[in-house]
Amino acid sequence: xxxxxxxxxxxxxxxxxxxxxxxxxxxxxxxxxxxxxxxxxxxxxxxxxxxxxxxxxxxxxxxxxxxxxxxxxxxxxxxxxxxxxxxxxxxxxxxxxxxxxxxxxxxxxxxxxxxxxxxxxxxxxxxxxxxxxxxxxxxxxxxxxxxxxxxxxxxxxxxxxxxxxxxxxxxxxxxxxxxxxxxxxxxxxxxxxxxxxxxxxxxxxxxxxxxxxxxxxxxxxxxxxxxxxxxxxxxxxxxxxxxxxxxxxxxxxxxxxxxxxxxxxxxxxxxxxxxxxxxxxxxxxxxxxxxxxxxxxxxxxxxxxxxxxxxxxxxxxxxxxxxxxxxxxxxxxxxxxx
Numbered sequence: 108x109x110x111x112x113x114x115x116x117x118x119x120x121x122x123x124x125x126x127x128x129x130x131x132x133x134x135x136x137x138x139x140x141x142x143x144x145x146x147x148x149x150x151x152x153x154x155x156x157x158x159x160x161x162x163x164x165x166x167x168x169x170x171x172x173x174x175x176x177x178x179x180x181x182x183x184x185x186x187x188x189x190x191x192x193x194x195x196x197x198x199x200x201x202x203x204x205x206x207x208x209x210x211x212x213x214x215x216x217x218x219x220x221x222x223x224x225x226x227x228x229x230x231x232x233x234x235x236x237x238x239x240x241x242x243x244x245x246x247x248x249x250x251x252x253x254x255x256x257x258x259x260x261x262x263x264x265x266x267x268x269x270x271x272x273x274x275x276x277x278x279x280x281x282x283x284x285x286x287x288x289x290x291x292x293x294x295x296x297x298x299x300x301x302x303x304x305x306x307x308x309x310x311x312x313x314x315x316x317x318x319x320x321x322x323x324x325x326x327x328x329x330x331x332x333x334x335x336x337x338x339x340x341x342x343x344x345x346x347x348x349x350x351x352x353x354x355x356x357x358x359x360x361x362x363x364x365x366x367x368x369x370x371x372x373x374x375x376x377x378x379x380x381x382x383x384x385x386x387x388x389x390x391x392x393x394x395x396x397x398x399x400x401x402x403x404x405x406x407x408x409x410x411x412x413x414x415x416x417x418x419x420x421x422x423x424x425x426x427x428x429x430x431x432x433x434x435x436x437x438x439x440x441x442x443x444x445x
Contacts, residue, residue, distance in 0.1 A: 116329065116389060117389060122317050135294060146384055148175075155282070156289050159267065162291050185230060193241075194247045197210050212252065215247075223265070238264075245260050282408045283408075333386055339398065341437065343377040343378050352367075365410055366412065381393045384401055
């Protein structure tokens, strides 16, 4: 690894600390959630965020966009939302002087750097598919014309864990397009008291941008340069393969507790997420600890617990925790052979 690369990693680590410091002026607590969002952005992925109303999800994302100097748009998903409401549409315009007509494309809210897709499970599958296609391709096709989305491009979709009536749950194949599923929980008692004191006064904190869009693209390339040993990558592979109940090397409890496990994309995201996690910590290579740090957000929406597991109250997170306890990390002898 070159000295220039090491210096860039140190700049990223310092920037991460400053982002957390600036964000804490507005958001009380939730630092692990902020780290997971930054990790997803640095990997060029997208994130599914689950939490009850009132946990400042929109404020967190809009503030993060300001700190990264990125254009932010929020889309409220409703049952009557159409794909054109997200992507944009062609309109016919007439020149009043010549009488000639022309077609002009009006961009939808998808044309921003950070998109908050609020309550994505409240809109029909056709509209969900339009968003997910844009996420995958970073491109929009309207009337036979292609329009490139501006980089960096990051979608954070929220789901409400309550009020499931009148919703359209995302199929597993579409859930797999999200790199992370992040769960935001209630604040602690002390944090909630601080929220009450800080947010009911007149003071409005001043925020300072930490990075730019160009910086984020540079860091996305940097993350992919972080080295990972075959043994650490093998640890990620073993974790994912252990979630598949029909694999011969799957754990016995996994065969009983899992109906459907994670696919190869999970391995890719485990490795890439671990690289970003290592860079944010200022480390120059990936360790098994980095793999473990991103295991829950990568795997929690890619594992389908069995009926027997649900009957016992066992969730996908419980299964991941057991896998992390049971799957051995590479030994010193393995590294010595490398």
